[in-house]
Ligand SMILES: NC(=O)C1=CN([C@@H]2O[C@H](COP(=O)(O)OP(=O)(O)OC[C@H]3O[C@@H](n4cnc5c(N)ncnc54)[C@H](OP(=O)(O)O)[C@@H]3O)[C@@H](O)[C@H]2O)C=CC1
């Protein structure tokens with residue numbers, strides 16, 4: 536019998552999630568059954584969808600999310616003891632997973648070619664696949680075009696901007712501090728602006744005098760409306776998320792964008808990365824290749840310790856992370 540710990544969400548979040556919305560529960564894991572594996576978790580991911588999806592589930596529920604670990608016991612020959620795996624079993628230190636379960640989402644750790652295993656919840660995990668397919672399949676950027684990405688210094692945004700550079704585009708990012716913006720320019724972004732301090736409309740007119748062709752929207756809100764109002768005819772918008780409003784309790788006032796959508800004939804498409812689940816490995820292979828060849832850089836904001844996952848989560852929601860927010864268990 537293994538003693539395990541996990542985070543339970545006790546009550547619906549109101550505004551920014553509070554520590555008392557969670558409870559850490561210690562429990563005995565039963566012996567594994569046929570088809571199951573026992574996993575020792577080493578890396579846990581904290582992501583915005585854990586906030587955004589909160590209202591979808593009746594409480595209490597186990598906090599879901601991707602993690603990376605090692606198989607300690609196995610009754611599934613595909614996942615022998617010692618095998619490194621990714622699961623969607625969330626914020627826990629030990630867990631039992633079933634690779635045949637859609638919700639457990641077990642898959643073998645990709646061959647990272649010596650890169651850090653934590654990347655499997657970042658650039659070589661769900662956020663990397665989000666950036667890859669959202670940009671390439673929805674925005675379809677062409678060399679020479681101008682791409683704007685918000686949430687640019689985060690897990691998804693850093694990968695979006697760097698893929699757009701690899702594809703020969705001019706890339707403009709928006710992030711929440713001057714330090715993040717300087718770092719984005721060191722990654723090769725042509726321009727990066729602190730959305731908290733600049734006049735976004737003005738800086739965009741200067742940085743993209745010929746207009747914007749593609750917009751990868753991670754944040755929503757007025758910043759997105761300003762960007763969309765400066766797009767070129769037949770521009771493409773990939774709506775990935777709206778983190779600017781995840782903690783809001785009521786919908787903010789909206790700018791009327793229909794005029795721009797019609798006259799500029801824009802294409803706007805929301806997406807969930809699961810749409811390409813069967814092709815995530817294609818994204819991972821390309822991203823690993825770009826990292827290994829030096830064309831793409833990654834950074835992680837690492838929090839240490841199981842007891843600190845809540846702090847890592849709200850820190851990420853408040854912009855403490857540059858790059859991917861992860862927790863080392
Ligand atoms: N559609 C899909 O399938 C998926 C969607 N997503 C979405 O992608 C987006 C980015 O996720 P991810 O890269 O994991 O997270 P990040 O690593 O970018 O972390 C979240 C960041 O959001 C920024 N932020 C917080 N509040 C605001 C605000 N009011 N306005 C603008 N930015 C804000 C902060 O950076 P800063 O300092 O710049 O403010 C913070 O660091 C989210 O909207 C998420 O929901 C993610 C994965 C899959």
Ligand SMILES: CCCCC/C=C/C=O
Nearest residue numbers: 583584587776807808809
């Ligand atoms: C279960 C993995 C899919 C996460 C999609 C995220 C959407 C919004 O943030």
